[in-house]
Amino acid sequence: MSFRASVLTLYPEMFPGALGLSLAGRALERGDWSLETHQIRDFATDRHRSVDDTPAGGGAGMVMRADVLARAIDHAAPAGDTRPKLLMSPRGRPLTQARVRQFAEGPGAVIVCGRFEGVDQRVIETRDLEEISIGDYILSGGEPAALVLLDAVVRLLPGVMGNAVSGEEESFESGLLEHPHYTRPQEFEGRSIPEVLTSGNHAKIAEWRREKARELTAQRRPDLLHRGDPSSR
Numbered sequence: 025m026s027f028r029a030s031v032l033t034l035y036p037e038m039f040p041g042a043l044g045l046s047l048a049g050r051a052l053e054r055g056d057w058s059l060e061t062h063q064i065r066d067f068a069t070d071r072h073r074s075v076d077d078t079p080a081g082g083g084a085g086m087v088m089r090a091d092v093l094a095r096a097i098d099h100a101a102p103a104g105d106t107r108p109k110l111l112m113s114p115r116g117r118p119l120t121q122a123r124v125r126q127f128a129e130g131p132g133a134v135i136v137c138g139r140f141e142g143v144d145q146r147v148i149e150t151r152d153l154e155e156i157s158i159g160d161y162i163l164s165g166g167e168p169a170a171l172v173l174l175d176a177v178v179r180l181l182p183g184v185m186g187n188a189v190s191g192e193e194e195s196f197e198s199g200l201l202e203h204p205h206y207t208r209p210q211e212f213e214g215r216s217i218p219e220v221l222t223s224g225n226h227a228k229i230a231e232w233r234r235e236k237a238r239e240l241t242a243q244r245r246p247d248l249l250h251r252g253d254p255s256s257r
């Protein structure tokens with residue numbers, strides 16, 4: 025069974041968006057994964073089809089209603105649906121490559137895209153939504169975050185990436201950032217490719233890459249060096 029994504033959004037036209045092209049787009053056409061969108065507004069019941077209301081306690085902005093969102097979630101993921109239910113949210117746990125890998129090994133995901141100030145806390149609790157952040161900055165809506173999450177997951181699905189090995193050497197998979205890359209021409213604006221890379225000595229090349237990866241990680245992301253076993257993240 026292939027990975028099934030259901031996205032709940034006020035802007036279904038944003039999907040598949042970038043995921044309709046290139047690697048993810050071809051995988052979608054092949055059926056390596058599937059994507060359905062649900063217009064949250066279709067689950068409003070009042071005359072104006074409203075999905076949001078003013079925040080209890082006052083303050084700026086609007087909040088997405090728990091009842092409307094709950095109906096949309098129950099429709100997209102009826103009882104017995106084992107897929108994780110996610111809410112894209114800057115308050116969520118930051119997304120990691122390890123969590124992405126877990127999603128890719130699972131049956132799919134039901135993804136709620138927030139808008140306005142956010143969603144009523146009660147729907148997060150009653151529908152057991154896992155809040156996921158894609159970084160410490162604020163987007164105008166959850167849709168680009170859902171596209172980011174799905175992009176990261178889809179490329180790991182069986183058969184999607186041509187060269188499976190390249191995925192395993194990538195940044196974060198080993199707990200380190202990746203080494204620098206070079207390709208032709210041999211000489212570019214007075215800079216040559218490091219000699220070891222053209223030596224043909226594979227053991228030396230591997231050692232050079234490991235060393236560069238450690239150096240880069242220490243300079244740019246020392247936090248990664250102290251995280252322990254990458255498989256536990």
Ligand code: SAH
Nearest residue numbers: 112113138141142157158162163165166169
């Ligand atoms: N008032 C909220 C921000 C709302 S932004 C706060 O201060 O926490 C509107 C919507 O965009 C959110 O409901 C969420 O779905 C999405 N969003 C914004 N930033 C995000 C991020 N860093 N990661 C994931 N989703 C995000």
